[in-house]
Each structure stands twice: as C-alpha cells, then as structure tokens.
Amino acid sequence: xxxxxxxxxxxxxxxxxxxxxxFGVWRFLWRTLDFIVAGIFVYAGALKVLxxxxxxxxxxxxxxxxxxxxxxxxxxxxxxxxxxGVGLVFRFFYRGALCILSxxxxxxxxxxxxxxxxxxxxxxxxxxxxxxxxxxxxxLATNVAILALLALLxxxxxxxxxxx
Amino acid sequence: xxxxxxxxxxxxxxxxxxxxxxxxxYFRGKISWRSPIPPSEMVSVDQARALGGNVxxxxxxxxxxxxxxxxxxxxSLNEDRWNELLPQxxxxxxxxKKVVVYCSAESCDLAREAAERLRKEAQVPDxxxxxxxxxxxxxxxx
Amino acid sequence: MKTQILAFILSIAVCFGARAExxxxxxxxxxHPKPDDKQAVGHFTxxxxxxxxxKFKSVKASCGCTAxxxxxxxxxxxxxxxxxxxxxxxxxxGTQVKTVTVETDDPANPHTVLTLRTIIPQLLEVSxxxxxxxxxxxxxxxAITVKVGKExxxxxxxxxxxxxxxxxxxxxxxxGEFKIDVxxxxxxxxxxxxxxxxxxxxxxxxxxxARVTGAPPAPMVPAPAGQPxxxxxxxxxxxxxxxxxxxxxx
Numbered sequence: 001x002x003x004x005x006x007x008x009x010x011x012x013x014x015x016x017x018x019x020x021x022x023f024g025v026w027r028f029l030w031r032t033l034d035f036i037v038a039g040i041f042v043y044a045g046a047l048k049v050l051x052x053x054x055x056x057x058x059x060x061x062x063x064x065x066x067x068x069x070x071x072x073x074x075x076x077x078x079x080x081x082x083x084x085g086v087g088l089v090f091r092f093f094y095r096g097a098l099c100i101l102s103x104x105x106x107x108x109x110x111x112x113x114x115x116x117x118x119x120x121x122x123x124x125x126x127x128x129x130x131x132x133x134x135x136x137x138x139x140l141a142t143n144v145a146i147l148a149l150l151a152l153l154x155x156x157x158x159x160x161x162x163x164x
Numbered sequence: 165x166x167x168x169x170x171x172x173x174x175x176x177x178x179x180x181x182x183x184x185x186x187x188x189x190y191f192r193g194k195i196s197w198r199s200p201i202p203p204s205e206m207v208s209v210d211q212a213r214a215l216g217g218n219v220x221x222x223x224x225x226x227x228x229x230x231x232x233x234x235x236x237x238x239x240s241l242n243e244d245r246w247n248e249l250l251p252q253x254x255x256x257x258x259x260x261k262k263v264v265v266y267c268s269a270e271s272c273d274l275a276r277e278a279a280e281r282l283r284k285e286a287q288v289p290d291x292x293x294x295x296x297x298x299x300x301x302x303x304x305x306x
Numbered sequence: 307m308k309t310q311i312l313a314f315i316l317s318i319a320v321c322f323g324a325r326a327e328x329x330x331x332x333x334x335x336x337x338h339p340k341p342d343d344k345q346a347v348g349h350f351t352x353x354x355x356x357x358x359x360x361k362f363k364s365v366k367a368s369c370g371c372t373a374x375x376x377x378x379x380x381x382x383x384x385x386x387x388x389x390x391x392x393x394x395x396x397x398x399x400g401t402q403v404k405t406v407t408v409e410t411d412d413p414a415n416p417h418t419v420l421t422l423r424t425i426i427p428q429l430l431e432v433s434x435x436x437x438x439x440x441x442x443x444x445x446x447x448x449a450i451t452v453k454v455g456k457e458x459x460x461x462x463x464x465x466x467x468x469x470x471x472x473x474x475x476x477x478x479x480x481x482g483e484f485k486i487d488v489x490x491x492x493x494x495x496x497x498x499x500x501x502x503x504x505x506x507x508x509x510x511x512x513x514x515x516a517r518v519t520g521a522p523p524a525p526m527v528p529a530p531a532g533q534p535x536x537x538x539x540x541x542x543x544x545x546x547x548x549x550x551x552x553x554x555x556x
Contacts, residue, residue, distance in 0.1 A: 052195070053195045053202070062183065067199065068198070075184045080176070083179055084178075093173075093176050094172075095169045096172025096176050097168055100173050154265075
C-alpha cells in the first residue's frame, strides 16, 4: 500500500516558507502601491470637489470643450476619481477602477500636450489650484509616473487573478 | 459574482453620478451652466437700474455701434482702443461706484472680456455684465 | 419602356454624381503675430471637389474686429480659392478666438465655421494697470509690477508720467520682473496721470494709470420700480498734462 506522508519533508517546508514570505513581501508592496495611487487620486478628487467652479474654468482654459460640458465634467470627474481611488483601497471593482483611472490620466496627458503645442498658458487643474505653478515638464512627468504605476498594478492584478 | 471589467467600470461611473448631481445642486447659485460668467457677476436691466446713480455704464461694442446709439451716459470702452479709452473710464470711476458692462446681446462675448480685463488688470471692484446686453436694455427702455 | 426607365435611372445617377462640394483644407488656424503687429491674417484655403459650381451666400465674422472675404462669389468645379480672415489686434491681449461663418449653396456643407486663434505675445505684463488713492488718504507709494513675457528678454524699461504731480521709481526685482513705485505729491485734489511704460528695444508702449479719486458718491435712493434710474455724470476726460512729462529709465 502506498503511504502518503502527512508530514512535509524539512526541505520542502523550508522552500515553501521562503516562497510564502517572498509572496507576502510582494503582496505588501502591491498593496502599498494601491494605497499610494489611490491616495493620489482621492486627494486630487477632493481638492476639485471643494472648488468645482475653479475646476470648470481650468477645463474651459484648455479650449477643447464647450462651457456646459466643462461644468458637467467639473462636477462629475472628481467623484469618479474618488470612487475609483476608494475602489483600489477596498478592492471593490478593482480592475474597473484601474481602467478608468488609466483612461483619465491618458486624457489629462493628451490635453496638457495639446495645450502646450497650441501655446496656451494653462493651469492643469489636475490637483485643483494646488498645481497651478507646476511647469509643463513637471505635469507630464507626474502623469507618466502615475500611468506607469497604474500599469504595474493592472499587470500584478492580472497575475493574481491567474494564480487565484 | 465577479463582474467583467466593463461592467465594473460602468458601475463605478454610475455610482459617481449621484454625489456629482448633489454637488451640482449645492453649487447651483455659484456657477451658471449657460455662461462662464458667475451669477454673482451678472445683472439684469432691472437690477442695474436698482443700483441707482452709483452706476457707470460701459459700452464694450465697437466705436460705430456706440456712436449709433448707447445707454445714456455710457462710456465707450472696447478692446480696439482699450489703452486710449481706459483713462476716461478711470477718471469717471471712484471707490463705491458699480460698473455695468454691456455689448450687443447675450451671445456677445465683448462685455465679458472687457469686464474681466477691468477686474484682473485694473483691479476695479464691483464690475457686472448686463444680462441680455443692449438688446435687453432696448426692450425695457424703448 | 425599358429605354425610358434606363434614362430615368441614369438621370438620377447623374444628379447624385453632379454635386457641389466645398472642402476646406483647415477649418482652424492658429496665428502667432509679433508684438508690434497690428493685424493677424489667416488664409483658409478650399477646393470645390464636386462637379457643379458653389456660390457663397455670406461670409460673416463673429465680431467687428475681424474682416473676412472671399476672392470670388462663385467657385467653379475643381477650382481652389481662399477665405481671408483679418483680425485687428487693437489693444487686445492673450489668446483671442474669433470665428468666421461661411454660408454657401452647397447642400452637403451649407455652413462652415472657420476658427482663427490668435496668440498675442505679451512683451510686458503690467499689473495692476490702475492704482488709486482716495482724497485725503496718506500719499504712500503704490507698486505696479511689470513682468516680461517668457519668450522675451528685457533688461531695461522706461517709465514716463504724463503729470509732474506723480513720482515714479523703477527697480528690477529679478527673474524678468520690474517694480514701479508710484507716489502722488499729495491727495488733496482729484487728479491723475498716465504712466507710459516701454522696453528699451521695442516701440510698443504699455500704460498704467494712477489717480487720486474724487470723494465716494453719497448713497442715492434707488429709483422706484418702473422708472428709469438717474443718469450718471456726463463723460469726463482724463486730465491732460500741461507741463513736459517726467521720465525715468531703468
């Protein structure tokens, strides 16, 4: 009769333990990234929720959208950022939140580039009026960095889904 | 039940609508959906009249339109000759006076632009734009 | 019978084929005039890609500051042309967006809106352009900041006052900024001056106004509803300096 030992061999237990702690470290790192990215968007959204009038004017200054759409977006977008940020923290609709935030960042970046190419002197409005003195390279670098973080989180999320 | 990515995004987008609508209702007095001019910076013809004699009327239309007809006592201040006309306006202004700027109609941008320049560049307080412009004035006065 | 049906179908096909179609190469043009330019001109080129001529019904600009004209009233099939929009810069600043609406008898595109975006370079930005003292107020100096536009380099500015009752002092505060301190001799009488600000290299002139304002008007009883409000005082003209202007260079 074949017997199956219900006690793991010492060598397997050690390697399993190392793998588990490595996995735990990675998980901790990913969760930290989740919180950082979520924090950025919740903070940015909160600043704009407090002053939607100024945000509407900041959107209007890009001279892309008509005024009524700028106003609608000024009210809606900050809450979208906040909900998506909270989604990242509490892991509800995680992938959907990542997707929306990535789309937002891509749109912001394109708008900033378009404004720069057109020679418009604008305040990004990304962080409410807190970012009004940022230069174009600073805006661009921040957006690219956030997009990179979102891409990392998306990839990590996909890998976790496959292993789960 | 796990939702697909699209459905997750749609649910988040839908959830965000509710607080957004609430905020839009809360801020309805501070922002106009029709025009970038805040409600606090626009006056109707009746409101402008109620300001009494403390008002300086400013006509932001081009010279020819001003010469044809204008609000009695109004000063011409258009962007074609801003530097030439501004000193005349500033000579008439004193602290405590209200300024009402108008152009041809609601759709005309000249009054809003002139009012913004007076507020930002000259830092003149109490500058308002006449709702409906010269057309609205004519309806009430002729 | 068959010949008649064929002829009918062919005539309809010919009608569909024989369309007018006016196509603009660009419907939005961005202009970057120089600081001394008085006008900015945009050329909107088009071509009639259809098979019948196109007639212009009207070409209207959104404001009196922009003149728009076509080279011809009718564009034959296959021909090219342009709508020229001339924007009078005047004393405008910043980004100016003006539109020209073109109406034609082209059923595919009866209305076309052409947008002229003019970025007016600001050599100097004066802020504020108006400083004042109330009559009787202490005649302390008030500051006017002059910022040089990002794309320009200005080392010196010259400030001239139209009235000798006002003293000006100019200092460079660094990072392309200057500070002008204006001070009246006294604030006993209402008077004013126009400060002319000019950079060393450019003939373009910028202005600021300093005034001692008259006493605030006494509060007036608002007009009863339905009656016209009292008329404001008659137009006043800015005081003209009788003596030679005093100038200061920095």
